[in-house]
Amino acid sequence: MLDIQDLHATVEGQEILKGLSLQVNAGEVHAIMGPNGSGKSTLTNVLAGRDNYEVTDGTISFEGRDLSGMEPEERARAGLFLAMQYPVEIPGVSNLEFLKASLESMAEARGEEAPDSVTLLRRARAACEQVDLDQSFLKRGVNEGFSGGEKKRNEILQLMMLEPKLALLDETDSGLDIDALRTVAAGVNSMRDENRAIVLVTHYQRLLDYIVPDQVHVLSGGRIIKSGDQELAKELESKGYSWINGEEQSA
Amino acid sequence: MTAPATANELATELKAQALARANARSGNDALGPMRQQARALLEDTPFPGPKHERWKYTSLRALEAGHLKAPAPTQQPVEVPPDLGFARLVFVNGHFHEALSTLPDTAGLQVLRLNGEHEARLSDAPASPFAWLNGAALEDGLLLRVAARTQLESPIHVLHIGESGEPACCDMRIRLEAGEQSEITLIEEYAGNGPIFTNAVTEIESAPASRVMHYRLQHEAPACLHIGSLILQLAKDSHIRSEQFMSGSTLRRNEVQAQLNEPGAELELNGAFIGRGSNHADNQVCVEHRAPHCTSRQVYKGMAGDKARLVFNGRIYIHPGAKDSSADLSNNNLLLSNSAEIDTKPELEIYNDDVICSHGTTVGQMDALQLFYLRSRGISEPEAQRMLGIGFINELLLALPHESIADWARPWLASEVTEAE
Ligand SMILES: Nc1ncnc2c1ncn2[C@@H]1O[C@H](COP(=O)(O)OP(=O)(O)O)[C@@H](O)[C@H]1O
Ligand SMILES: [Mg+2]
Numbered sequence: 001m002l003d004i005q006d007l008h009a010t011v012e013g014q015e016i017l018k019g020l021s022l023q024v025n026a027g028e029v030h031a032i033m034g035p036n037g038s039g040k041s042t043l044t045n046v047l048a049g050r051d052n053y054e055v056t057d058g059t060i061s062f063e064g065r066d067l068s069g070m071e072p073e074e075r076a077r078a079g080l081f082l083a084m085q086y087p088v089e090i091p092g093v094s095n096l097e098f099l100k101a102s103l104e105s106m107a108e109a110r111g112e113e114a115p116d117s118v119t120l121l122r123r124a125r126a127a128c129e130q131v132d133l134d135q136s137f138l139k140r141g142v143n144e145g146f147s148g149g150e151k152k153r154n155e156i157l158q159l160m161m162l163e164p165k166l167a168l169l170d171e172t173d174s175g176l177d178i179d180a181l182r183t184v185a186a187g188v189n190s191m192r193d194e195n196r197a198i199v200l201v202t203h204y205q206r207l208l209d210y211i212v213p214d215q216v217h218v219l220s221g222g223r224i225i226k227s228g229d230q231e232l233a234k235e236l237e238s239k240g241y242s243w244i245n246g247e248e249q250s251a
Numbered sequence: 252m253t254a255p256a257t258a259n260e261l262a263t264e265l266k267a268q269a270l271a272r273a274n275a276r277s278g279n280d281a282l283g284p285m286r287q288q289a290r291a292l293l294e295d296t297p298f299p300g301p302k303h304e305r306w307k308y309t310s311l312r313a314l315e316a317g318h319l320k321a322p323a324p325t326q327q328p329v330e331v332p333p334d335l336g337f338a339r340l341v342f343v344n345g346h347f348h349e350a351l352s353t354l355p356d357t358a359g360l361q362v363l364r365l366n367g368e369h370e371a372r373l374s375d376a377p378a379s380p381f382a383w384l385n386g387a388a389l390e391d392g393l394l395l396r397v398a399a400r401t402q403l404e405s406p407i408h409v410l411h412i413g414e415s416g417e418p419a420c421c422d423m424r425i426r427l428e429a430g431e432q433s434e435i436t437l438i439e440e441y442a443g444n445g446p447i448f449t450n451a452v453t454e455i456e457s458a459p460a461s462r463v464m465h466y467r468l469q470h471e472a473p474a475c476l477h478i479g480s481l482i483l484q485l486a487k488d489s490h491i492r493s494e495q496f497m498s499g500s501t502l503r504r505n506e507v508q509a510q511l512n513e514p515g516a517e518l519e520l521n522g523a524f525i526g527r528g529s530n531h532a533d534n535q536v537c538v539e540h541r542a543p544h545c546t547s548r549q550v551y552k553g554m555a556g557d558k559a560r561l562v563f564n565g566r567i568y569i570h571p572g573a574k575d576s577s578a579d580l581s582n583n584n585l586l587l588s589n590s591a592e593i594d595t596k597p598e599l600e601i602y603n604d605d606v607i608c609s610h611g612t613t614v615g616q617m618d619a620l621q622l623f624y625l626r627s628r629g630i631s632e633p634e635a636q637r638m639l640g641i642g643f644i645n646e647l648l649l650a651l652p653h654e655s656i657a658d659w660a661r662p663w664l665a666s667e668v669t670e671a672e
Contacts, residue, residue, distance in 0.1 A: 101630050
């Protein structure tokens with residue numbers, strides 16, 4: 001589904017990704033771990049098509065399509081979803097309007113019928129319940145005045161409503177207490193599907209106790225330097241990132 | 252062909268036209284004394300020219316077409332906006348239109364016409380020559396008196412429609428006197444089409460412990476001209492909240508003069524002004540704290556697309572005796588195009604130390620991260636911009652106490668934003 005080869009990318013002129021390769025197949029869950037500043041968010045932003053994140057070399061192919069020339073909205077309509085590390089507040093635009101506009105744009109692009117407002121509301125309420133957000137959050141401005149955890153849960157709510165093919169979750173676990181972590185993990189697990197791929201970006205191992213990945217990758221210095229299964233995540237947790245960095249230097 | 256008039260010549264010419272208009276109206280009816288007083292003030296006040304700081308960004312050149320020389324006749328309006336579900340008093344080109352009006356329930360409320368049957372007086376707030384011209388030339392208007400301790404449940408809606416195919420002018424005047432401990436909601440709405448110049452004055456006096464909710468909805472077509480004065484005078488412990496929504500037009504200027512005259516008065520002013528095409532909207536707001544323990548809060552938002560030009564000048568004047576004053580003002584503006592322009596300036600004049608005062612003005616473009624967030628959910632760039640434009644103003648709509656006004660404002664806002672891009 002996602003095939004990244006030798007990706008180099010700059011942020012405001014500075015090279016952050018330096019030859020990153022990654023393959024993710026439908027039905028799989030991958031975890032990307034790595035120290036702060038290693039380029040994890042940069043990777044997700046490059047994939048989502050954010051301004052000022054420039055691909056300078058390498059290829060990104062999503063279901064056989066070259067992503068690099070596509071606008072962010074085209075990528076989303078093609079089935080890519082990014083749960084941002086720092087979800088954006090948009091006062092004055094309600095969560096429900098946001099979901100409606102999003103679903104309508106997606107449906108229009110695919111030549112499908114958008115859900116009517118009754119169906120939309122019913123689905124949105126059910127999603128609220130699943131991520132344990134009060135329904136009043138649908139009426140509030142997008143992420144406006146939400147706590148850190150509420151923002152993350154709101155991202156998962158959008159994930160559930162939009163049903164993408166590929167979900168990139170950037171540190172969706174950070175800043176969550178244990179109950180919220182369980183809720184978010186349950187939400188993500190409910191989205192596991194043989195036709196869908198999920199990439200979890202995380203700094204900590206603990207999320208992987210709840211969402212068991214098929215593969216774990218370590219990102220450091222703008223490259224994937226090690227891949228393995230869940231055991232790799234446990235090893236990282238016990239030995240710390242300096243273990244990887246040391247290994248990389250000696251390699 | 253004659254050379255175009257210089258700005259000074261234009262000011263002189265407009266003043267001559269204004270005086271001629273005033274002179275044509277000095278009847279011997281009950282409004283006579285007010286007209287004479289206003290005429291004298293008009294005569295003493297120079298018309299704004301290029302050197303006038305307060306008129307720096309607003310030119311009167313559009314009036315060169317001769318609007319002031321042609322009083323608009325009473326007529327049957329072509330387009331009447333839908334009502335808002337309340338009793339509505341309709342004026343067309345400055346004249347009361349009985350057939351289109353429904354009279355409100357009058358218990359505790361006096362509804363009088365300022366057409367020469369009843370006396371009226373000028374408020375003593377400082378005013379522009381246009382406000383004096385309104386007083387000097389007035390033929391018709393409205394005086395609303397709410398009896399002491401009367402709480403009017405239903406809002407009073409006053410609609411003014413200006414329509415003319417040729418350059419013409421009309422005057423509209425509303426005076427509201429809210430008695431002690433009374434409560435009233437007044438909705439002023441201005442609609443219209445064609446090159447008509449509406450010269451409007453609204454005066455609101457709140458007696459001790461009264462509460463006035465005021466709306467001003469201005470959505471005349473771009474060809475219309477409008478210069479309006481809103482004068483608010485607050486007595487002890489009274490409360491006025493005014494919500495103002497306005498589309499720009501060929502020439503639009505709103506002057507607000509608010510005077511907190513006695514202790515404990517509270518004023519809340521909120522407004523949104525939107526410009527598109529080559530429209531213009533100029534807001535001049537002055538809030539004077541003249542007594543101790545008064546509070547004023549202002550939130551104005553401007554949004555300009557295309558080549559529109561918006562102006563906001565917010566002056567807060569705290570008098571020496573006005574101890575324990577609390578005043579704040581925010582004016583945030585959103586530019587939707589590189590050719591649009593917004594000039595905003597807060598002016599603080601504070602003459603005692605016991606004051607809490609804050610002010611902030613900004614002019615910015617759409618937030619790149621907000622745009623990206625919407626687009627990353629499949630929303631197209633133009634739609635994302637539209638949503639953010641609406642959202643920017645919608646914050647004010649969400650706080651409105653009357654749902655029917657928010658229901659009016661949403662489509663208004665949507666069409667303004669859609670056309671602003
Ligand atoms: N908008 C930006 N402008 C400049 N530098 C950035 C920007 N975003 C990220 N960086 C830099 O890119 C590097 C990688 O950051 P990031 O991808 O956020 O790391 P991670 O998510 O792994 O913590 C860091 O050195 C960071 O300072
Ligand atoms: Mg990050």
